[in-house]
Amino acid sequence: MERRNFLKLSATAGAVSCITACGSKSSNSSTPTVPEVSEEQVNWAACTCNCGASCPIKIVTQDGTITRVETDDMGDDSWAEHQSRACARGRSFKRKVYAADRLKVPMKRVGKRGEGNFEEISWEEAYDTIADNLKRIIDTYGNESVYCQYATGRLYSFFSGGHWINAGQWGGRLLNLLGGYTRQHNTYSSGQLANAGSLMFGTTSSSSYAEMGKSDFILTFGFNPAEMRASGAGGTYDYSVFTQNVETVVVDPRCSDSALGDQHSWMAIRPGTDAALCEALAHEIISRGAADDAFLAKYCVGYDQSTLPDSAAEFSDFKSHILGLAPDDVPKDVAYASAITGISEAKITELADKLIAADKPFVTQGLGPQRHACGEQTVRAITMLPLLLGKVGKEGTNTGFMPSTNTGAFWLSPTGTNPVETSIPCFLWTEAIINGENMTAEEHGIRGSDKLSANFKFIWNYAGNAMINQHSDTVETDKILQDDTLCEFILVHDVQMTPSAKYADILLPDFTDAEVNDISANSGTDSGVLTAMTTSIDTPFDPKGCFEVANEVAKRLGVEAAFNEGRTYQEWLEYLYAASTAGGDYPTYEELVEQGIYRLKNPVQVIGLKSFIDDPDINPLSTPSGKVEVYSETMQTMADTWILPDGDEIPAIPKYISTWEGYEDKETKEKGYPIQLIGHHTKGRVHSSFHSNDWMREAVEDAVWMNPKDAQERGISQGDTVLIESLRGTVKVRARVTPRIMPGVASLPQGAWLDMKDGIDEGGCVNTLTSLRPTAIGKCNPQHTNLVEISLS
Numbered sequence: 035m036e037r038r039n040f041l042k043l044s045a046t047a048g049a050v051s052c053i054t055a056c057g058s059k060s061s062n063s064s065t066p067t068v069p070e071v072s073e074e075q076v077n078w079a080a081c082t083c084n085c086g087a088s089c090p091i092k093i094v095t096q097d098g099t100i101t102r103v104e105t106d107d108m109g110d111d112s113w114a115e116h117q118s119r120a121c122a123r124g125r126s127f128k129r130k131v132y133a134a135d136r137l138k139v140p141m142k143r144v145g146k147r148g149e150g151n152f153e154e155i156s157w158e159e160a161y162d163t164i165a166d167n168l169k170r171i172i173d174t175y176g177n178e179s180v181y182c183q184y185a186t187g188r189l190y191s192f193f194s195g196g197h198w199i200n201a202g203q204w205g206g207r208l209l210n211l212l213g214g215y216t217r218q219h220n221t222y223s224s225g226q227l228a229n230a231g232s233l234m235f236g237t238t239s240s241s242s243y244a245e246m247g248k249s250d251f252i253l254t255f256g257f258n259p260a261e262m263r264a265s266g267a268g269g270t271y272d273y274s275v276f277t278q279n280v281e282t283v284v285v286d287p288r289c290s291d292s293a294l295g296d297q298h299s300w301m302a303i304r305p306g307t308d309a310a311l312c313e314a315l316a317h318e319i320i321s322r323g324a325a326d327d328a329f330l331a332k333y334c335v336g337y338d339q340s341t342l343p344d345s346a347a348e349f350s351d352f353k354s355h356i357l358g359l360a361p362d363d364v365p366k367d368v369a370y371a372s373a374i375t376g377i378s379e380a381k382i383t384e385l386a387d388k389l390i391a392a393d394k395p396f397v398t399q400g401l402g403p404q405r406h407a408c409g410e411q412t413v414r415a416i417t418m419l420p421l422l423l424g425k426v427g428k429e430g431t432n433t434g435f436m437p438s439t440n441t442g443a444f445w446l447s448p449t450g451t452n453p454v455e456t457s458i459p460c461f462l463w464t465e466a467i468i469n470g471e472n473m474t475a476e477e478h479g480i481r482g483s484d485k486l487s488a489n490f491k492f493i494w495n496y497a498g499n500a501m502i503n504q505h506s507d508t509v510e511t512d513k514i515l516q517d518d519t520l521c522e523f524i525l526v527h528d529v530q531m532t533p534s535a536k537y538a539d540i541l542l543p544d545f546t547d548a549e550v551n552d553i554s555a556n557s558g559t560d561s562g563v564l565t566a567m568t569t570s571i572d573t574p575f576d577p578k579g580c581f582e583v584a585n586e587v588a589k590r591l592g593v594e595a596a597f598n599e600g601r602t603y604q605e606w607l608e609y610l611y612a613a614s615t616a617g618g619d620y621p622t623y624e625e626l627v628e629q630g631i632y633r634l635k636n637p638v639q640v641i642g643l644k645s646f647i648d649d650p651d652i653n654p655l656s657t658p659s660g661k662v663e664v665y666s667e668t669m670q671t672m673a674d675t676w677i678l679p680d681g682d683e684i685p686a687i688p689k690y691i692s693t694w695e696g697y698e699d700k701e702t703k704e705k706g707y708p709i710q711l712i713g714h715h716t717k718g719r720v721h722s723s724f725h726s727n728d729w730m731r732e733a734v735e736d737a738v739w740m741n742p743k744d745a746q747e748r749g750i751s752q753g754d755t756v757l758i759e760s761l762r763g764t765v766k767v768r769a770r771v772t773p774r775i776m777p778g779v780a781s782l783p784q785g786a787w788l789d790m791k792d793g794i795d796e797g798g799c800v801n802t803l804t805s806l807r808p809t810a811i812g813k814c815n816p817q818h819t820n821l822v823e824i825s826l827s
């Protein structure tokens with residue numbers, strides 16, 4: 035541990051302060067007393083919120099109180115050793131520890147769920163209540179009625195394990211000893227991408243950022259590392275280093291910070307229509323003779339008729355679809371795409387010129403384009419571009435997926451095995467509260483068994499705000515949670531009084547990252563950083579970590595010995611670190627604590643799908659055919675057998691589909707909701723984290739982005755208060771009128787805290803406007819697909 039005496043007051047200074055004090059009667063000594071100045075102490079922590087970077091932060095305390103927060107000041111100028119410097123959020127950490135709305139003591143709900151009325155209780159009463167309810171609910175409804183909420187407040191603090199020890203995994207360990215709980219699959223982050231990737235490629239393999247630097251043309255879709263990886267430990271650094279000499283086109287409805295560099299240009303596109311743009315680019319590539327037919331025949335199934343599986347209908351291949359030979363008879367040419375995307379024909383043609391001319395095109399996407407009702411299709415369509423050109427698996431190229439990083443150094447998991455196999459798509463937990471017993475594989479994407487056997491009755495929410503704020507449709511979700519005969523017990527363990535915390539039956543205060551001993555085995559860099567988290571803060575409240583909570587509940591339910599195996603928290607920390615690093619080139623726990631930060635050696639740099647491209651026989655993909663399934667028989671079977679609501683479609687090939695509340699949904703537009711609304715991730719927060727942090731609110735304004743044309747048509751000026759209304763709810767916020775968003779589109783930065791007053795959300799939470807309807811294929815959150823109207827308040 036690093037200790038420094040920063041403030042050494044000189045004897046003279048001490049004497050000066052005594053002169054003023056000596057006049058007072060209380061001073062009865064003739065020798066001047068030097069006021070004691072305590073040492074400053076420096077400890078390392080990590081900001082483990084879910085931007086993914088986990089920046090090391092340096093916490094400086096005096097007498098147990100934080101005086102200031104600094105960041106990584108080690109490392110050198112080389113790329114591999116560059117400093118993992120925290121952004122403004124990490125550096126505002128003092129405001130998190132001492133937040134006015136910090137949870138300080140355990141509490142129980144008095145009044146209705148969501149109202150936020152609580153009464154202080156003892157830790158003993160809290161443990162007893164949790165244990166009693168857990169036992170009662172498992173005995174009455176079975177283990178599948180227990181659920182652990184999707185939660186990323188301490189990144190990957192999921193119940194299955196993570197990159198830290200003080201995390202929700204202890205809840206998972208306890209529940210596993212009690213017979214298990216319903217699992218979850220997908221994430222709110224990248225569910226559509228993961229489903230599309232696994233069906234088409236059996237993987238989402240991609241190249242490292244470093245390959246961008248070797249490319250001669252970069253094409254990105256909704257990829258915004260400048261804001262979503264905003265730190266020295268994140269992709270911001272890599273993106274700025276590796277794109278500085280390469281022409282980069284950024285396709286996004288919004289001119290994000292990632293489009294602002296000298297080499298970068300912004301191409302505005304209507305939300306949800308990227309697949310149509312990709313189809314037109316495919317049309318140009320194929321009709322100009324630039325498609326690599328030999329490559330496509332060798333590595334793909336169903337690009338053209340020659341490689342269609344026997345079960346497929348005639349002209350159901352990708353090429354026929356693009357050229358207008360499929361039953362719809364529509365060539366997917368530049369004119370077709372221009373009408374859908376809002377990009378001029380000339381610009382699409384120019385983009386095709388550049389893509390075709392490139393030797394080493396690097397095509398990539400962020401996660402915004404897939405967080406839509408048509409998300410899986412967008413992902414598949416983007417990955418077609420490098421395949422068509424035959425430029426995959428080679429230096430300077432990428433597969434179309436998001437660049438890979440060596441984020442997690444290792445996984446620290448004490449959870450054991452969950453005896454329950456059933457898994458729900460994580461977005462469908464509200465459905466599981468009202469309709470769990472009827473949820474099936476064919477209708478709701480249940481995995482692990484054919485159906486779920488119980489409605490959710492017990493939810494454990496550790497470090498998450500998706501009980502309401504980060505889930506969709508806050509109005510409907512509130513109704514579902516209000517009824518405590520449905521979900522009978524909600525446990526929330528958090529650090530602040532968030533909107534989700536207000537739905538707790540028992541609400542527990544946790545330590546922050548700066549207040550516990552831990553290991554941060556995650557980092558957003560290619561090089562990777564380990565941080566030994568230690569603390570010298572005297573927390574002025576009474577928080578407890580998840581280990582202690584789960585251990586106390588285990589004690590009450592007779593599984594304590596199996597739970598802790600005789601180890602304390604600190605012993606588990608050292609044990610899990612030693613077990614995870616055994617045989618690797620890592621410092622011991624003591625060495626890591628001594629040095630604070632450890633940069634991993636030999637950063638791994640990869641080229642997406644390289645081994646498959648180098649030798650597809652030895653390294654086949656894990657798809658049924660071992661090849662890239664441009665035409666997927668599995669998806670055709672899903673389309674034939676799954677129960678889908680009207681309007682949902684599962685196409686066997688990548689293609690643009692128009693969806694509910696997409697650009698082409700005339701019906702909803704005619705009901706009075708003409709504007710497409712997305713909700714980008716803002717650098718002022720990570721989701722809802724840091725929302726109540728006054729420094730961050732001052733630094734980054736919360737307002738809905740609107741184009742001047744849309745604003746003018748509605749008599750709205752810069753800074754006006756406006757109402758945004760969707761079919762689900764109404765939000766009141768300020769307007770930021772800016773040409774950085776295209777006409778017909780608005781964006782309300784996601785994560786602001788819900789504050790419902792008389793049916794209007796004055797907090798500005800975008801999820802008051804979003805829908806609970808999942809995507810067709812992965813059953814994922816379509817939170818950027820919304821039609822709204824905006825008017826002066």
Ligand SMILES: Nc1nc2c(c(=O)[nH]1)N[C@H]1C(S)=C(S)[C@@H](COP(=O)(O)OP(=O)(O)OC[C@H]3O[C@@H](n4cnc5c(=O)[nH]c(N)nc54)[C@H](O)[C@@H]3O)O[C@H]1N2
Pocket residue numbers: 083084184185186187188222223224405496497498499500503504505527528529530532534544545546547713714715720721722723784785800801804817818
């Ligand atoms: N409309 C819309 N909604 C979205 C998205 C979107 O793009 N649009 N994005 C989605 C995505 S990608 C994600 S990942 C989810 C994220 O949703 P969440 O996983 O809910 O993430 P946060 O909103 O950051 O909430 C983190 C919670 O952890 C708490 N916390 C912070 N530090 C600690 C700690 O040390 N201990 C404990 N116990 N608690 C702590 C915070 O107070 C907060 O309540 O949101 C999703 N929701």
Ligand SMILES: Nc1nc2c(c(=O)[nH]1)N[C@H]1C(S)=C(S)[C@@H](COP(=O)(O)OP(=O)(O)OC[C@H]3O[C@@H](n4cnc5c(=O)[nH]c(N)nc54)[C@H](O)[C@@H]3O)O[C@H]1N2
Pocket residue numbers: 084085086186222223224255256257258261262263264285286287288290303304305306307308400401402403404405406712713714715716717718719720721722785818
């Ligand atoms: N500062 C900050 N950083 C974060 C987070 C945060 O909340 N704040 N969240 C973290 C998490 S958990 C995640 S999952 C990632 C999320 O990262 P992303 O999901 O990539 O972030 P988004 O802002 O949803 O989308 C990225 C971009 O896509 C654009 N976009 C939206 N719809 C479309 C579309 O249909 N087509 C195209 N071409 N572009 C579109 C948006 O305008 C935005 O600029 O970021 C992580 N980093």
Ligand SMILES: [Mo]
Pocket residue numbers: 084222223224
């Ligand atoms: Mo996410």
